[in-house]
Amino acid sequence: MVTQDQDNLEEEVGEMKKSLVDLHMKVNFIVEKQGEQGVVDPPTIPPFKSSRALLPDLIHIGKRCDLCNWKKWVVACGEVHEVDPTTHVHGAYLCKGNFSVVLIKIKASHAEL
Known part of the structure; x- marks a missing residue:
């Protein structure tokens, strides 16, 4: 199986x-x-990069995640939206190892992420 x-x-x-x-x-x-x-x-x-480099990260798209503050407290919940390091987010490239997350529920509106 x-x-x-x-x-x-x-x-x-x-x-x-x-x-x-x-x-x-x-x-x-x-x-x-x-x-x-x-x-x-x-x-x-940006020049096309082989999707092979993205394969390990592609499995994260659509997964739910908790976002924590510096004290490791969960301050929001979200869903992974983008993992391609060549994607522009707020005027800068996402870069390798970083994901774009769509917030679904904010638990502490005053918290910095």
Whole structure:
């Protein structure tokens, strides 16, 4: 049963990798065409990095998590939204090992995260 689940997971991850590569190629194509037509300046897109580097982190997307303050008290609950280190969040790159989290429940509104 575990091996079958692992095989299914590996198959799903393989499909996700193909989808990511396909999506990136489509975005690059659209940006190139817009630039040729002079319609808009193409946006700056960070170079595509292999989704293989993201695989360990992709399993966290959609998982619930607790956010703690410096005293390790749970001050909010959230859900992992983004794990790609090349994603821009509030004007800066997310960077490796950091996740974007959507807050679901705030337990201490005055707490700094």
